[in-house]
Amino acid sequence: MNNQDLLEISEKFGSPVYVYDAEKIISQYNRLTSAFSGVKNLRIHYAVKALSNISVLGLFQQLGAGLDTVSIQEVKLGLEAGVDPANIIYTPNGVSLEEIEAVAALGVQINIDNLSILEQFGTRNPDVPVCIRINPHVMAGGNTNISVGHIDSKFGVSIHQIPHLLRIVENTGMHINGIHMHTGSDILDIEVFLYASEILFETARNFKDLEFMDFGSGFKVPYKEGDIETNIEELGGKLTAKFKSFCKEYGRDLTLAFEPGKYLVSEAGKFVARVNVIKQTTSTVFAGVDSGFNHLIRPMFYGSRHEIHNLSNPEGKERFYSVVGYICETDTFASNRRIPEIKEGDLLAFSNAGAYCYSMASNFNSRYRPPEVLWYNGEAHLIRKRETFEDILRGQVKLDLSALKETV
């Protein structure tokens, strides 16, 4: 998918628009599975929260991946896409017992991350196998909002509570078939990940009937040229060796599972927006686009960097711009960024727009969410329509307030 393709897609479907390159998703998936080809039983559960369009879920199903889900709605999307419930894991946090039981009834693997719900679930459903999410208290992840394995994190059962956990398992008679961790996103240091995996192995020794170990995700992808990324091949080699020797000691070949979101879809996505206005102030040149944090919130939420290319003038002389949105809040995509000269009407492409962009989009300022397009086999396929005013009104109830005037 090149610049010209993106320009044509934006002309055809309008702006702003999200475009995902299926080839890139497939190559990331193949790269990950190749890195772990030494593992006998490998399972990749794509993290639906990153990008939840059912055509993308269907693509993963075709590739042989399962899904990692965090809500019953994500589970239902997966089923709608044709994924076998046995290939879906559900890792909720702070979710009600009722929802967890409803998901279990669909035949999905349950992953519980706190002792209170574990005890209630195990007492009421001793025959349903359960995975436990532990918190290894390892500080990994690129930003406090995405670093979830540390001591103050709300996620997972603390490794200091393993004796309590074992008492619950014994008293309820429940069956623990998996053990899980997810330390956070954007892991820079493989050694930190491997250290956390040692803690997972240590925890696993307490359970005699495990079928799988899930090492979560958090692989870092590059955001700009020369950017650091998780060396997946090195991680594959090192973790495979550790996993194999653990399985030998354990006496059984377990399944090794991962649940990446960003690694699989981030780089495949481009978000294209049109420049509405160039505003020159005394200190800055603003390029104001027909979008905002209602469509791409990551720069404001995580301080993440998205490369911005001027599709309409790729070879132009570079100038400094602050690229901002049209939202009535400060919504700065990039400050003083060097970009080929921008004119009003130009189309800008934001990179790394596959993960946590559409899935975090909203209708703030009553704006429509943009369409999604999958670039597949050299052709653009619309996989979600642009919203319309009917979508903004949907579910709203217009009260008859005409009597109010008489009472005030």
Ligand SMILES: Cc1ncc(COP(=O)(O)O)c(C=O)c1O
């Ligand atoms: C439990 C769990 N698994 C997997 C993921 C996916 O992480 P990433 O997109 O960094 O691969 C997340 C991200 O929030 C998560 O919370």
